[in-house]
Amino acid sequence: MAGQGAAKRRYDPKRRIAEITTATEKVIAERGIEGLTHRAVAEQAGVPLGATTYHFATKDDLIQAALQRAVDRYAAYLADWVAQRPELTPEQLTVLLTDALMGCFGPQRDNQVMEFELYLAALRRPALRPIADRFIELSIDALLPYVDPLTARTAAVATNGLTLRGLAGTTPPTRTEVEGILRRILTPNPDLPAPTPAADQDIPPGHA
Numbered sequence: 001m002a003g004q005g006a007a008k009r010r011y012d013p014k015r016r017i018a019e020i021t022t023a024t025e026k027v028i029a030e031r032g033i034e035g036l037t038h039r040a041v042a043e044q045a046g047v048p049l050g051a052t053t054y055h056f057a058t059k060d061d062l063i064q065a066a067l068q069r070a071v072d073r074y075a076a077y078l079a080d081w082v083a084q085r086p087e088l089t090p091e092q093l094t095v096l097l098t099d100a101l102m103g104c105f106g107p108q109r110d111n112q113v114m115e116f117e118l119y120l121a122a123l124r125r126p127a128l129r130p131i132a133d134r135f136i137e138l139s140i141d142a143l144l145p146y147v148d149p150l151t152a153r154t155a156a157v158a159t160n161g162l163t164l165r166g167l168a169g170t171t172p173p174t175r176t177e178v179e180g181i182l183r184r185i186l187t188p189n190p191d192l193p194a195p196t197p198a199a200d201q202d203i204p205p206g207h208a
Contacts, residue, residue: 013055016047016051016055017055017065019045019046019047020041020045020047020051020052020055020056020062020065021062021065021066021069022045023041023042023044023045024036024041024044024062024063024065024066025066025069025070025114026044027040027041027044028066028114028117028118029110029111029113029114032117033063033117033118033121036059036062036063037059038052038053038056038059038062041062060125060127060128063118063121063125063128064127064128064131066118067118067119067121067122067128067131067132068131070114070115070118070119071131071134071135071138074115074134074135074138075134075138078138078139078141078142081142082142082145086145087146088146090146090147090183090186090187090188091183091187093143093146093147093182093186094179094182094183094186094187095179097155097159097182097186098175098178098179098182101159101162101163101166101178102172102175102178104163104166104167105166105167105172109167112163112167113167116163116164116167119132119135135160136156136157136160139155139156139159139160140152140153140156143155143156147186151185151186154185155182155185155186158181158182158185159182162178162181
């Protein structure tokens with residue numbers, strides 16, 4: 001009976017899919033999208049090659065699974081981040097977002113590079129674009145408790161661009177630069193008209 005239970009756990013389809021998806025992320029982190037193959041994933045996961053092709057017929061299927069996992073992970077992170085910070089002033093939000101971005105260029109860099117490679121895979125794979133859209137939608141939704149929809153959209157696009165620049169460029173932006181950009185976006189400008197409800201309705205929350 002014990003042996004039968006172990007066999008069932010070993011060949012549980014959901015667990016196997018999760019193992020293969022995790023291995024896909026690790027392969028992309030080490031070799032990039034170009035180095036992603038079923039064989040490399042099978043070796044990383046410690047499973048037969050046939051197991052990867054059975055659950056993921058193509059390389060694009062592997063990429064899609066990894067991208068979906070990255071989006072789900074980002075959604076959970078943002079939900080927890082917002083829950084712990086029910087109220088923030090524009091200055092507090094500026095500093096905390098800067099903290100998060102600077103972390104992307106430091107200890108979290110390898111993971112961020114992997115996730116951006118997955119995100120950019122949608123450039124040539126239209127089927128991935130609805131999943132990739134979720135990254136910016138989630139960022140906008142996370143900012144809406146603190147700012148109006150237009151500001152949330154602007155800040156989300158700016159942080160996305162700053163992160164990509166910091167990862168792909170020769171040197172990442174400095175903390176002073178990041179704070180300056182975000183402060184300009186998040187701090188109400190008395191010279192500009194305040195957003196109106198009608199204007200806000202033109203930008204549905206959560207849609208990029």
